[in-house]
Amino acid sequence: MPRRMLVALMCLAPALALAQQPPTKITDGYLVDPTGMALYTFDLDGNTKSQCNADCARAWPPLTAEANAKPWADYAPFARADGSxxxxxxxxxxxxxxxxQSAADRTGDGAGNQWRLARP
Structure with a gap:
């Protein structure tokens, strides 16, 4: 294999590895975002359909995906009502x-008896 091609592949490998990473991690048995903040699900949501918009989405910010994001294992991006x-x-x-406020917080669990920590 020519040296240039080998160097190019070595440079590309970390980018490919990052592209195949899930959008969350698991900490203490629940899902967290890349910064370690707890993630939640809403009982009123449908399958890849959010019922949390406007004021609700300000209190419960969605875990955003890029428009060109691809499904990965059990994760899938979907379009929200606002186009995000x-x-x-x-x-x-x-x-x-x-x-x-911190990665240790899980204060939304059980809120309104409709919000739950997201678990794998």
């Missing part, structure tokens, strides 16, 4: 909670 994209895990849209 959000990640879903096993069909359930994922959200953060605006009142969570």
């Amino acid at each position: 994209y959000q990640w879903a895990y096993k069909g359930k849209p994922l959200y953060r909670y605006a009142r969570d």
Whole structure:
């Protein structure tokens, strides 16, 4: 293999590895975003359909996806009513909670008896 091609492949490998990473991690048995903040699901949501818009989405910010994001294992991006994209895990849209201030916070779990920590 020519040296240039080998160097090009070595440079491309980290980018390909990052492209295949899930949009979340698992910490203490629940899903967290890339910064370690807890993620939640909303009982009223349908399969890759968010019912949380406007004021709700300000309190429960969606885990956003890029418009060109591709499904990965149990994760799938979907279009929201406002045209933005959000990640879903096993069909359930994922959200953060605006009142969570640190990665240790899980204050949204059980809110309104409709919000749950997202679990794998």
